[in-house]
Amino acid sequence: MAAPWLSLRLVAPMWNGTRGIHRLGGAVVPEGNQKKERTMLQFLTNHFYDVEALRGYLLQREMSKVHMKNRSFTWLEEQHGPYSAGAFFILKQGGAVKFRDKEWIRPDKYGHFSPEFWNFREVPVEAVDASDCEINYEGLDNLLLLKELQSLSLQRCPHVDDWCLSRLYPLADSLQELSLAGCPRVSERGLACLHHLQNLRRLDISDLPAVSNPGLTQILVEEMLPNCKVVGVDWAEGLKLGPEEQPQDTASPALA
Amino acid sequence: MIRRVLPHGLGRGLLTRRPGTRRGGFSLDWDGKVSEIKKKIKSILPGTSCDLLPDTSHLPPEHSDVVIVGGGVLGLSVAYWLKKLESRRGGIRVLVVERDYTYSQASTGLSVGGICQQFSLPENIQLSLFSASFLRNINEYLAVTNAPPLDLQFNPSGYLLLASEKDAAAMESNVKVQKQEGAKVCLMSPDQLRNKFPWISTEGVALASYGMENEGWFDPWCLLQGLRQKVESMGVFFCQGEVTRFVSSSQRMLTTDDEMVILKRIHEVHVKMDHSLEYQPVECSIVINAAGAWSAQIAALAGIGKGPPGTLQGTKLPVEPRKRYVYVWHCPQGPGLETPLVADTSGAYFRREGLGSNYLGGRSPIEEEEPDPENLEVDHDFFQEKVWPHLALRVPAFETLKVQTAWAGYYDYNTFDQNGVVGPHPLVVNMYFATGFSGHGLQQAPGVGRAVAEMILEGSFQTIDLSPFLFNRFYLGEKTQENNTM
Numbered sequence: 001m002a003a004p005w006l007s008l009r010l011v012a013p014m015w016n017g018t019r020g021i022h023r024l025g026g027a028v029v030p031e032g033n034q035k036k037e038r039t040m041l042q043f044l045t046n047h048f049y050d051v052e053a054l055r056g057y058l059l060q061r062e063m064s065k066v067h068m069k070n071r072s073f074t075w076l077e078e079q080h081g082p083y084s085a086g087a088f089f090i091l092k093q094g095g096a097v098k099f100r101d102k103e104w105i106r107p108d109k110y111g112h113f114s115p116e117f118w119n120f121r122e123v124p125v126e127a128v129d130a131s132d133c134e135i136n137y138e139g140l141d142n143l144l145l146l147k148e149l150q151s152l153s154l155q156r157c158p159h160v161d162d163w164c165l166s167r168l169y170p171l172a173d174s175l176q177e178l179s180l181a182g183c184p185r186v187s188e189r190g191l192a193c194l195h196h197l198q199n200l201r202r203l204d205i206s207d208l209p210a211v212s213n214p215g216l217t218q219i220l221v222e223e224m225l226p227n228c229k230v231v232g233v234d235w236a237e238g239l240k241l242g243p244e245e246q247p248q249d250t251a252s253p254a255l256a
Numbered sequence: 257m258i259r260r261v262l263p264h265g266l267g268r269g270l271l272t273r274r275p276g277t278r279r280g281g282f283s284l285d286w287d288g289k290v291s292e293i294k295k296k297i298k299s300i301l302p303g304t305s306c307d308l309l310p311d312t313s314h315l316p317p318e319h320s321d322v323v324i325v326g327g328g329v330l331g332l333s334v335a336y337w338l339k340k341l342e343s344r345r346g347g348i349r350v351l352v353v354e355r356d357y358t359y360s361q362a363s364t365g366l367s368v369g370g371i372c373q374q375f376s377l378p379e380n381i382q383l384s385l386f387s388a389s390f391l392r393n394i395n396e397y398l399a400v401t402n403a404p405p406l407d408l409q410f411n412p413s414g415y416l417l418l419a420s421e422k423d424a425a426a427m428e429s430n431v432k433v434q435k436q437e438g439a440k441v442c443l444m445s446p447d448q449l450r451n452k453f454p455w456i457s458t459e460g461v462a463l464a465s466y467g468m469e470n471e472g473w474f475d476p477w478c479l480l481q482g483l484r485q486k487v488e489s490m491g492v493f494f495c496q497g498e499v500t501r502f503v504s505s506s507q508r509m510l511t512t513d514d515e516m517v518i519l520k521r522i523h524e525v526h527v528k529m530d531h532s533l534e535y536q537p538v539e540c541s542i543v544i545n546a547a548g549a550w551s552a553q554i555a556a557l558a559g560i561g562k563g564p565p566g567t568l569q570g571t572k573l574p575v576e577p578r579k580r581y582v583y584v585w586h587c588p589q590g591p592g593l594e595t596p597l598v599a600d601t602s603g604a605y606f607r608r609e610g611l612g613s614n615y616l617g618g619r620s621p622i623e624e625e626e627p628d629p630e631n632l633e634v635d636h637d638f639f640q641e642k643v644w645p646h647l648a649l650r651v652p653a654f655e656t657l658k659v660q661t662a663w664a665g666y667y668d669y670n671t672f673d674q675n676g677v678v679g680p681h682p683l684v685v686n687m688y689f690a691t692g693f694s695g696h697g698l699q700q701a702p703g704v705g706r707a708v709a710e711m712i713l714e715g716s717f718q719t720i721d722l723s724p725f726l727f728n729r730f731y732l733g734e735k736t737q738e739n740n741t742m
Binding site for chain 2: 042045046052055056059063137162163165166167169187188189190191192193195196212213216217220221223224
């Protein structure tokens, strides 16, 4: 891309033969916003090429940072075994790892962790706590090295979405506990592919903002995984209360 | 004006002589001249219509490097990849001509939106795998500053294909090819099927193949919107109009066997506006035929197929519109959340739609029962007689269901071998095809768009080799048959 500071000129109205024909705009943006241009940044982006290019460049940089964090560590497998390779990936991301019969290994606030796990060649990893880590679809390559994982916590991971959930089926034999609480991109469509995990005993699906109907989803997931305890959502949340059971606090948002 | 500036009484005294009166035979007509000048200034000032230059904002530009006929998902995908792979920013001017901006009959919007890798041809599997990774990273590919991120509503539930005794061997060899190409598919016996999906009846099923990853269904409108937004931000021109004529020039050349061949080159595309006789000749160097179900008409305009049958000149583009129905029904005790898109041995298919026990599906009719593609009217008897019995046989819970709604859409059906046509025409040297995908165009659009863009910019396929899909095969009679169409 050409250096953004060289294109110092205002945006001329772009020649486009479709003026007036209804545009297929973004799915979520309401009509009024297009005219309002609420924030200064949006206004500047729409009027100056430099600002648009700078924002595009910063977005690309953010994305490449996430890619860098999720690069493949599978080459470590030959030298140190799959469990250490996977554990190294998790620890580098900022998560915590528990080997069988050992204590939890966590990085401290500077990101340093003890290198003792390199010696655990044959000891499988039992539990992984990847809360708030920037794991995405490619990073799961490294996580899936841990074949005997029993407990996985992906709470509040910003890049875990439905595609990632469809990739968890290789862990079906061992995984007993899974937590997806607070993941902003997980929806009921991703939860549908958890039915491969037949050994799951505890599933936490609380606080998923992208799920459209949490109560109904809870019921359907419980039907899908009969041996599993699904926590996090109160199934009565989606029900309308009858006239005699109206909530006393009328300021609370109406649930429907 | 001067008269108004001076005080009234003084003016009266000084300029008593009326303008226009002759004084030594010299007439100025000052009053008339001033009013004329006032009128002209008023017309040039903004806010009023100006008759100096006629308004052409609804017409396409007069010159364009590439003209893409058809603004559906394939046309937009080619436009996107052309702009993405061009070596200089703004190096190629691309114009997309779409006849119907409401997309009311376009196959993209009416599609069921499925994506699967369970094909028998390695090229199809590769295209589908690339499309899956495109859709997965759609917010990186189609990022537009200031626009919200796209939500494709992708359901990664997979496809379940069922095979009877006679198709079991073919399915096994197909799955082997799929696994080789990198698709995550597994074979299931009837017992395993019953275990995993207790609502299914395995009568008549010998083998099943189940896609575990990268398969499912999504919202095709969202993909279309996202492509449209991104492509507009990259500087592609759009025009609503119909292509009515190609102006081309011919050249006689001798082949190495001393045979005379007439090579045609399209120079101009005439784009006619809606509800008017007005048209704009667009000078272009490359034309891409992505017109979907109507590609054969565009090809005929370019003179493809005008010649004695059996020769290369006489080989028409064998793509025609075929009508397919999709029905939506409600079944309260139907299969649960984990239901994949199930394709039965009889050709009937269904999938879940949303959280509320709604399902949608249909079936491809056999050759003799093909409905008339004149319009998009739905035949509800087709569901009662040809679709429901097979569904009820496969899923006993579907014996009680209630049809909520239905719609019909076109397949751009390739009557030769039901696979796409990609690449240049051998005789009309600057027309490229990206059509004829017979029902799996949506899921292969990103890969095909990239292939066509590579063909135009580099001269050959770089990433996925789509040579089995070139036009030549219609003349040579070599079918690239796909065994797994729905």
